[in-house]
Amino acid sequence: MYIRSSSCISLQDSFNNPGFSSRLIDEESIQYIAHPNYSEFVSIMEMRRMSESVKMSIACSKLILQDLNDSDLDGIIIGTSMGSSIHTKKFLDNIIDSHGGILSPTAFISSTHNTIAGQLSILLNCNGYNMTHTQSNLSFEYALIDAILMSKESVGNYLLGGADESENTLFNMKARFNSESIRSSSGAGFFVLSGRRENAKVKVTNTFTFSHSIGKSASLVDILKLSYITINSTDLILLADSTNNDLVDIPSHQIQEYQKYSGTYFTNSAFALHLAIDFLVNNPNVITDRIIIVNNIISTNIGVIIVEPAI
Amino acid sequence: MAIYITGIGIVSAIGIGHVENLSSLLQERTGLLKSPVHGLFEGKVKLSDEEIIHQFNLEGNQYSRTTLLSLCAITEAWSKNSAHCKIKSGIVNGTSVGGLDKMELHYREFKKHKEGNYLSKMIYDNGYSTSLISEYLGIYDYVNTLSTACSTGANAILLGARLIENKILDRVLVGSCDPLTEFNRRGFESLKIYDPAICKPFDKQRMGLNLGEGSAFLLLENEKSLNLTGNSPIARISGWHNAADNYHQTASSPEGTGSQLTMKGALKKARLQANEISYINAHGTGTSNNDLSESIAIDKVFKEHTPPLSSTKGFTGHTLAAAGCIEAVFCVLSIIHDVLFSNLNLNEPMNEVSQHVIQKTVYNAAVQHTMTNSFGFGGNCTSLIFSKL
Numbered sequence: 101m102y103i104r105s106s107s108c109i110s111l112q113d114s115f116n117n118p119g120f121s122s123r124l125i126d127e128e129s130i131q132y133i134a135h136p137n138y139s140e141f142v143s144i145m146e147m148r149r150m151s152e153s154v155k156m157s158i159a160c161s162k163l164i165l166q167d168l169n170d171s172d173l174d175g176i177i178i179g180t181s182m183g184s185s186i187h188t189k190k191f192l193d194n195i196i197d198s199h200g201g202i203l204s205p206t207a208f209i210s211s212t213h214n215t216i217a218g219q220l221s222i223l224l225n226c227n228g229y230n231m232t233h234t235q236s237n238l239s240f241e242y243a244l245i246d247a248i249l250m251s252k253e254s255v256g257n258y259l260l261g262g263a264d265e266s267e268n269t270l271f272n273m274k275a276r277f278n279s280e281s282i283r284s285s286s287g288a289g290f291f292v293l294s295g296r297r298e299n300a301k302v303k304v305t306n307t308f309t310f311s312h313s314i315g316k317s318a319s320l321v322d323i324l325k326l327s328y329i330t331i332n333s334t335d336l337i338l339l340a341d342s343t344n345n346d347l348v349d350i351p352s353h354q355i356q357e358y359q360k361y362s363g364t365y366f367t368n369s370a371f372a373l374h375l376a377i378d379f380l381v382n383n384p385n386v387i388t389d390r391i392i393i394v395n396n397i398i399s400t401n402i403g404v405i406i407v408e409p410a411i
Numbered sequence: 412m413a414i415y416i417t418g419i420g421i422v423s424a425i426g427i428g429h430v431e432n433l434s435s436l437l438q439e440r441t442g443l444l445k446s447p448v449h450g451l452f453e454g455k456v457k458l459s460d461e462e463i464i465h466q467f468n469l470e471g472n473q474y475s476r477t478t479l480l481s482l483c484a485i486t487e488a489w490s491k492n493s494a495h496c497k498i499k500s501g502i503v504n505g506t507s508v509g510g511l512d513k514m515e516l517h518y519r520e521f522k523k524h525k526e527g528n529y530l531s532k533m534i535y536d537n538g539y540s541t542s543l544i545s546e547y548l549g550i551y552d553y554v555n556t557l558s559t560a561c562s563t564g565a566n567a568i569l570l571g572a573r574l575i576e577n578k579i580l581d582r583v584l585v586g587s588c589d590p591l592t593e594f595n596r597r598g599f600e601s602l603k604i605y606d607p608a609i610c611k612p613f614d615k616q617r618m619g620l621n622l623g624e625g626s627a628f629l630l631l632e633n634e635k636s637l638n639l640t641g642n643s644p645i646a647r648i649s650g651w652h653n654a655a656d657n658y659h660q661t662a663s664s665p666e667g668t669g670s671q672l673t674m675k676g677a678l679k680k681a682r683l684q685a686n687e688i689s690y691i692n693a694h695g696t697g698t699s700n701n702d703l704s705e706s707i708a709i710d711k712v713f714k715e716h717t718p719p720l721s722s723t724k725g726f727t728g729h730t731l732a733a734a735g736c737i738e739a740v741f742c743v744l745s746i747i748h749d750v751l752f753s754n755l756n757l758n759e760p761m762n763e764v765s766q767h768v769i770q771k772t773v774y775n776a777a778v779q780h781t782m783t784n785s786f787g788f789g790g791n792c793t794s795l796i797f798s799k800l
Contacts, residue, residue, distance in 0.1 A: 191597075192594065214788070235541065
């Protein structure tokens with residue numbers, strides 16, 4: 101599956117900034133997400149009703165769809181773990197603070213998980229396949245698997261995205277993992293996928309998920325073997341959490357933890373994919389034939405995405 | 412490739428299990444009751460959280476009602492099946508509420524007292540419920556959750572069918588669930604589409620929906636799985652299609668663009684002509700907008716071949732994410748028993764569908780193929796076709 105273009109909003113200065121992967125900064129030193137100027141992509145009026153994840157998704161999508169006609173987009177597939185949590189909290193606040201009576205529907209209207217996918221279909225004038233996956237840390241991976249399936253069934257261009265906003269009152273990564281050292285964050289990563297190579301510089305050659313019972317430990321090498329993947333000495337492994345799984349069989353110089361650049365949120369593998377693409381295409385310091393992204397935020401629920409140059 | 416249905420499970424306002432649900436449908440017995448708390452009609456599942464926790468020996472932990480209702484339905488559908496090393500098995504679940512039913516209670520408590528470690532009690536994201544269920548059944552090959560508002564359930568079935576067709580899985584439990592929440596009730600009230608009385612789908616005097624809760628699951632298998640499990644198929648899924656209406660976040664386009672695309676797409680997928688559909692279980696929420704838009708779309712797709720149709724939301728209420736699967740199970744029951752279910756609470760049927768809407772249960776209906784529609788916020792539309800073996 102070829103990736104024609106990609107975009108990303110994150111703690112890093114990743115939006116519309118080829119080569120950002122050679123200027124990565126540890127999240128500890130960054131306070132805020134590097135948001136673009138959204139008024140370039142959305143009117144001020146529309147922006148007022150949009151939550152963080154919708155704004156990020158629209159900016160990312162519009163950036164990479166510039167060279168595509170409306171009619172060339174065949175589907176929109178999104179992965180989001182918490183969906184519109186900011187508007188969910190807003191509407192809950194309205195309910196609790198109002199003590200009865202009819203409320204304003206604005207926050208409720210955009211509180212469903214598929215608000216991103218729905219808003220994009222209207223903005224991009226796309227009647228095609230429209231799906232939203234929400235399986236914790238595998239939301240983006242399952243969206244990608246769905247996009248690959250769609251492409252097999254019907255040749256075309258598919259918009260794939262992974263996005264989550266940080267709403268720390270209803271749902272908080274620190275509480276979820278009972279750890280104060282986790283940096284809860286947010287972001288969006290978007291990609292135009294096609295079964296046809298055309299000018300694409302990278303391709304996804306494999307993607308799979310691996311879930312098993314809580315209490316069983318898993319060596320990364322064994323997990324990859326289950327999908328017939330052997331790690332080569334030239335592979336770069338981009339890992340979410342380097343403390344989470346048994347990595348003993350892999351040379352440490354081949355492993356890089358991406359979560360210290362993105363912060364922790366369940367769809368940060370979309371950031372990892374954009375980072376991997378930048379490594380392969382825009383970073384002469386990184387010499388590798390293959391990048392294996394391992395999303396092991398939850399050690400019993402692992403997502404793997406393998407990306408290579410398109411040649 | 413034939414995709415067989417070999418198990419169904421359901422809990423709704425009209426029954427626990429498919430036998431009770433069928434009985435209520437045939438006897439035209441609604442599950443909608445006026446709430447003594449807020450005065451609106453809603454469809455509750457007549458099982459408390461405590462009863463379900465006790466039934467499944469889950470004492471000692473906290474669960475969202477989403478997980479609990481799902482467990483009831485999925486275990487009925489899974490029945491005596493078990494994990495098998497040669498059968499790739501998965502779960503495609505769907506929910507819009509997820510852990511929100513408990514979240515809204517804990518958050519309210521927190522705001523009242525401004526203290527307490529409420530975050531540790533928050534039951535998390537939508538996928539968490541599905542993970543718990545997969546752990547309970549021991550199914551790990553593919554465990555995923557979708558969330559597309561009111562079309563979620565239909566999409567879970569659609570995705571499961573595609574996973575089998577593309578040989579990713581041999582056997583998959585597809586289903587969805589949503590419990591009642593204050594969040595959703597207040598939400599639909601704020602949109603002024605919650606009927607203050609009992610809902611009346613396809614009636615000229617309809618004033619909106621009534622909410623319901625529930626869960627339904629279907630077990631889908633390919634032939635390879637069937638040969639190994641020895642399960643007896645009860646029906647097939649033969650067609651499906653998803654599309655975006657591309658019009659408005661909460662209203663359907665006047666012509667029902669998205670619904671036309673999905674009904675036509677499902678027919679094409681099933682390789683059927685419009686005149687081969689025996690029954691349509693409509694989305695039919697009882698809102699002014701949906702019922703008109705859906706009627707127009709049905710007329711444009713089926714024209715003079717419009718089959719008998721009904722909305723069963725007068726029985727169950729609108730169960731949001733669960734609707735697509737609950738109504739799919741009803742379609743399967745229609746096929747197995749050759750019955751057509753009635754559309755409750757009709758006094759003055761809309762002109763657009765008055766010739767076709769079923770006003771009384773029909774027996775001995777020779778049901779070959781049934782279609783079900785589900786349309787959700789964000790303009791997400793899905794149609795499914797089920798067929799006799």
